[in-house]
Amino acid sequence: MRFKFPFVAICLQLSMIILFGLFVGYENKWQYYAIPYESWVFFISLLWDIGNIHVMTFLGFGFLMTFLKKYGFSSVGINLLIAALGLQWGTLIRGILHHRQKFYIGIKNMINADFSTATVLISFGAVLGKISPVQMLIMTTLEIPVFAANEYLVGEILKATDIGASMTIHAFGAYFGLAVAGVLYRPGLRRRRHDNEKSVYHSDLFAMIGTLFLWMFWPSFNSAVADTGDHQYRAIVNTYFSLAACVLTAFAFSSLVEQRGKLDMVHIQNATLAGGVAVGTCADMAIQPYGAMVIGSIAGIVSVLGFKFLTPIFAIKLRIHDTCGIHNLHGLPAVVGSIASIVAVALGVADNRGRVGRADQGGNHLGSSQ
């Protein structure tokens, strides 16, 4: 068995190299003397976004899971492994699905590859400590095509609005992970809980590094694929205020549901992020800052209640053991987000959007300037 992991990893990497050789080329629109400066503005704007989203994917998700004392290192290490595979595989699968021939990648493809990867990392939170690295590699290889097909269905066929991808990333990643966790359930898991899942002082501080980077850069996550202009601006502002509101309600309800009013570190580390998930579906709509704050406030409350009351029920009744509580951080808030989205559309605050993204606009202007 000792050679299984190296064998699988090397085979996967070799396959990636061969498939990239067959299908992936450079975008050819960046000749310096041919393009107008305007396009560079979008280029730099996308660089800013991908930098932030990279930090969320590799550092944020990785360190968030370190609150479990025993799995600290494996959460960060395996997170890096999965993410490195995920972004190669995600680039490929999305490109082939959209182009069905050789395609040419830009920064935006790389951002979308980060999104595919984020979905797998969310699912990883439910199975952390239950599966081996080699199983994780296989799960990554299987989950990304399903994710890409679902995203294609939702975005291209159904034309649903989900700018921050609450449904396609967060809900999908959470319920995929929970399904895998359900399959892997063994009764012994529950008994071992108190030994391996306890957090300790320092692991709590490491987890806060993950929490804070996710919190700070979430506006990029929700705005990276928004249309330039009003949509990108609103996606940043709405995410920002939704997250701020969510912190106060998460702290308040954490204190409320705990004995003697103490704050539970797990709530602080996770539920304070629920506002970013929930506002995702309608982040670029004109829901107004106070509307974003209402969504964030509700998400914070729902997430804490989920950790306190739903997770134990899942483990005991449904036999689904959710190691990091991803259902409370990603699943439930995404449901809040989809309700918010329905309300927003009913109220008429969603204008016509989704026509052109930033990278395309650069290209359009390039075309028109020649």
Added chain:
Amino acid sequence: MRFKFPFVAICLQLSMIILFGLFVGYENKWQYYAIPYESWVFFISLLWDIGNIHVMTFLGFGFLMTFLKKYGFSSVGINLLIAALGLQWGTLIRGILHHRQKFYIGIKNMINADFSTATVLISFGAVLGKISPVQMLIMTTLEIPVFAANEYLVGEILKATDIGASMTIHAFGAYFGLAVAGVLYRPGLRRRRHDNEKSVYHSDLFAMIGTLFLWMFWPSFNSAVADTGDHQYRAIVNTYFSLAACVLTAFAFSSLVEQRGKLDMVHIQNATLAGGVAVGTCADMAIQPYGAMVIGSIAGIVSVLGFKFLTPIFAIKLRIHDTCGIHNLHGLPAVVGSIASIVAVALGVADNRGRVGRADQGGNHLGSSQ
């Protein structure tokens, strides 16, 4: 008493939602087909700044305070709570003060809200370990209006130059915090010092995360509201070299004042940042790189001497117990900065500035292009 904290937090968040509903709307100038690309350059430049300043506010200030063994988690957690309230409340108060009617927020308002919040977080450093979360929420609610009024007075009425806000943020935050610490003084605090305030190996490394992020992103802090062009460029360059010089003098004097020449970790974590505070008042002036280095060198020395000699005097003679030594990191260097500013103005290196900021310029060009 168990329900006091949740009650206060929820009431505050509800008030924020109602006040935002009444007073805060979106900026309406970002329609993609209406604005020239030029404005997007400023937009992205402001995004870059707010990203960095956010990291300073949430991660930098939070982790800097983790050097205290016992308060590690509460410093990071309560820092997040205060900051989340502070940026909502700061956005509101500044907007109402400047507009006195419904106003429309852009990225620049959000940067200024981060500045309000930073002021409270500086004060927090003096009272850490002495007050409860609910008291912290109340202090935040009270300090921000006083900060905003003072900032309005200094900037709009007196037209004083203080681009990096050494006086309005650092000095104000430090002396406000010390005043609160003086009120809260109890003799027992001094005796408990050796138990709770000792730093340990790992808490020192966590604190260095805070130090380094503050150090690296301080150029954004001092340049974010500078005028576009020479002023922004100089504010970045001056802050950069002032901080670099400050590191060498802080290390040197830390070794000099300690027995056997050992370095004191608290000095390294704090005094290396004094150069950023001190150069703030005249960061955008043509003080030349060597001028910035002189200011930074002096600030590093003054800060170390403050930690070594002044903090004990404050605690014993003035009965002010300054938990994190904010007087040495923010108060004294701000005084150095105001002297530097007077010298710079006397030498005639301050040109006429302060007319238009970046966001406004974008707007101006928008106007002129239509």
Added chain:
Amino acid sequence: MRFKFPFVAICLQLSMIILFGLFVGYENKWQYYAIPYESWVFFISLLWDIGNIHVMTFLGFGFLMTFLKKYGFSSVGINLLIAALGLQWGTLIRGILHHRQKFYIGIKNMINADFSTATVLISFGAVLGKISPVQMLIMTTLEIPVFAANEYLVGEILKATDIGASMTIHAFGAYFGLAVAGVLYRPGLRRRRHDNEKSVYHSDLFAMIGTLFLWMFWPSFNSAVADTGDHQYRAIVNTYFSLAACVLTAFAFSSLVEQRGKLDMVHIQNATLAGGVAVGTCADMAIQPYGAMVIGSIAGIVSVLGFKFLTPIFAIKLRIHDTCGIHNLHGLPAVVGSIASIVAVALGVADNRGRVGRADQGGNHLGSSQ
């Protein structure tokens, strides 16, 4: 001896101030009403790069070395000290070498100063735990002029292509450090290995913070001085995929060479970065994404094998004790990179480049618009 360190540090800082006063001024091309907006696009693009490279220099290199239990704090602290000196001294030396009179610094000079500093920090990894802070200051003062002369020779005289500076930074820094480590070799070092060099659970997590920030921001390192347009775009894309491929092979070979297939944390922390070094020489060439992945895959393998088999040989046979294994992270992958560069040039994928950098382009357009 107690006063030696403060004396040296203060003398160095005083010299910097005097030399900056004589030689360094502000760039004078950023008057807001005189320059076209186009130049600001490059300005902001450089700000984005310098932000990321700063994080790599101060946080990345600093925390990467914390995996050694005993030297955790000194690695981060002394890293800050060296870097603060290095960027002042690097700015000066490069400027004087290129201009031989008073010169005017922009963001690009500051990026290049970060590169000088990175070279010293790489060398530091070989001598960590062997030399005192004062010796480190002296080594910094001596290494940077040699680095700058070598870089000038390679770039300006030989006109060699080395965009990510695999040779001038990584190979130079590694072999300079190893040479110093060879000189400092004492037999006792080997015996103390098991006590001071052991990593512990938390130090591994701290080191991963360094690893991840280096990993995430390496595309900026390799693209910061690339020509605008295709070259910058390709340098980002190639570095990104080389690093991703490198992670999989590093994990695979780490498991392969260890008994029982366990992963070695030191490999994960270091060898996962080898792809960034190796792709450096030809990062901006049209080597295609799959070409970058081949380079990264090989670098990951070579680096792990170096840690496992070469480092012990160096220590025992050559009497060179390489504390952090910089030969495996920087030296060997740079050799891989130079071979890759030869292959790429032979295959004709290197087009004519190196004519104008981004900052200069801004200036050119400025000239042409007047």
